Amino acid sequence: MGLLEIRDLHVAYGKIEALRGIDLDVAEGEIVALLGSNGAGKTTTLRTISGLLRPRSGQVLFAGTEVNRLRAHEIVALGLGHVPEGRRIFSSLTVDENLKLGGFLLRKRPNELTRRAQSLYETFPRLYERRTQLAGTLSGGEQQMLAIARALVLKPKLLILDEPSMGLAPKLVHMIFSIISKIRAEGVSILVVEQNARQALRTADRAYVLESGRIALAGPARELASDRRVRAAYLGGDATAAG
Numbered sequence: 001m002g003l004l005e006i007r008d009l010h011v012a013y014g015k016i017e018a019l020r021g022i023d024l025d026v027a028e029g030e031i032v033a034l035l036g037s038n039g040a041g042k043t044t045t046l047r048t049i050s051g052l053l054r055p056r057s058g059q060v061l062f063a064g065t066e067v068n069r070l071r072a073h074e075i076v077a078l079g080l081g082h083v084p085e086g087r088r089i090f091s092s093l094t095v096d097e098n099l100k101l102g103g104f105l106l107r108k109r110p111n112e113l114t115r116r117a118q119s120l121y122e123t124f125p126r127l128y129e130r131r132t133q134l135a136g137t138l139s140g141g142e143q144q145m146l147a148i149a150r151a152l153v154l155k156p157k158l159l160i161l162d163e164p165s166m167g168l169a170p171k172l173v174h175m176i177f178s179i180i181s182k183i184r185a186e187g188v189s190i191l192v193v194e195q196n197a198r199q200a201l202r203t204a205d206r207a208y209v210l211e212s213g214r215i216a217l218a219g220p221a222r223e224l225a226s227d228r229r230v231r232a233a234y235l236g237g238d239a240t241a242a243g
């Protein structure tokens, strides 16, 4: 059984059909990339997994539970961490306050919350150095790190990330993906939405390509990286650069 199993999922905004019957799986220990151009339905997929949107039909099974009708915080309690599009950190709160907001389900166990924050500061020493600073003063890369750390406070089984490399310089994009690999090495499965197909296909085990609300291609990341259609549409058509 997969950790995440999506079956024939349809999601609409009024008359706009954003997802038209998608199937997608994430097995335990996998890094799966969800690629596709602007408006393909990537964010809609993640928001539906998180319980922020309701499907019109179809199923989302997470950790063996059908989560379609659960509330977002109940899905978090089952072990889902979501790093939303645009990071959504609170600029006028400190780094430490932002981090601890990720642990709202531990609010009655402050010592445990402090321990988890401590352990994340070991993984992200840069955040520790800046823990008393207002989050709004962090660089883009540091803000993304904070958004990721915040989603890890509750030790999720599955981390879903929406365009974590958006707006970052190439060196930082590389850093974010090495953080993603490190998180997986610690036993967290990953579903990452990306427009940066090249870097995502280097890091992921498998990938899906979403086009206008449908899965157009799926397979091992290495195979997709050498697929003619993927190269033409998402890797700039350059046969030598995808390596």
Ligand SMILES: Nc1ncnc2c1ncn2[C@@H]1O[C@H](COP(=O)(O)OP(=O)(O)O)[C@@H](O)[C@H]1O
Pocket (backbone or CB within 6 Å): 013, 016, 017, 018, 036, 037, 038, 039, 040, 041, 042, 043, 044, 045
């Ligand atoms: N809140 C919304 N209201 C109406 N349409 C939306 C809304 N959010 C997204 N859409 C539409 O749904 C489709 C998929 O959007 P989205 O999931 O954000 O795509 P992606 O993340 O791949 O760029 C697009 O056609 C988009 O215009």
Ligand SMILES: [Mg+2]
Pocket (backbone or CB within 6 Å): 042, 043, 044, 085
């Ligand atoms: Mg999006």
